[in-house]
Amino acid sequence: MKRPIFVVCSLFVAMFALGSDPPAVRIEPAGSVGPRPLEKQTETAVIRDYLQAWRSFSGAFEQNRVDLLDREFTGIAKEKLADTIREQAKLGIHTRYRDTAHDIRLVFYSPEGLSIQLVDTVEYDVQILDGQKVQTTQHVRARYVAVLTPTEVRWKVRIFQAESE
Numbered sequence: 001m002k003r004p005i006f007v008v009c010s011l012f013v014a015m016f017a018l019g020s021d022p023p024a025v026r027i028e029p030a031g032s033v034g035p036r037p038l039e040k041q042t043e044t045a046v047i048r049d050y051l052q053a054w055r056s057f058s059g060a061f062e063q064n065r066v067d068l069l070d071r072e073f074t075g076i077a078k079e080k081l082a083d084t085i086r087e088q089a090k091l092g093i094h095t096r097y098r099d100t101a102h103d104i105r106l107v108f109y110s111p112e113g114l115s116i117q118l119v120d121t122v123e124y125d126v127q128i129l130d131g132q133k134v135q136t137t138q139h140v141r142a143r144y145v146a147v148l149t150p151t152e153v154r155w156k157v158r159i160f161q162a163e164s165e
Helices: 002-017 040-063 075-091
Strands: 024-027 093-109 116-130 133-150 155-164
Touching: 024 040, 040 075, 040 093, 040 116, 040 133, 040 155, 075 093, 075 155
Parallel strands: 024 093
Antiparallel strands: 093 116, 116 133, 133 155
16 A cells, blocks of 8 residues: 555646656556556556656656657557657647646556556647747647556556547
């Protein structure tokens, strides 16, 4: 019980050290999410790794660095995000994302334990910058569907798809 609390506290300390406020996170109780029971340890790891993916996503887009996606993304999600980063780099712009709230609901855990699907209603601010000059700022509320798959040491986001609300 103490370990998950330590992990969550460590994440918040790291975020404060970097100078940004952590997003508000609400997690709907999982209950039954498929034919396989979801262990609390697995749920904690999935949420932790998904939120870390948002931080990596944000850093990759702000710095136009595809390599920052490597740790948290795989498959089609990584390919689509990498393509978008390359396109914005060609245009000489970069994008700053700051997630402010997540409302996460785990919806499916595969029978063999090789994927878990979640739905996240997320609020974030997005800025498009040309050099250091902000071109536009927008507050967004969107519904994301994500599918994560386990690797040796973490869950990686395989599908990451947004639907505006």
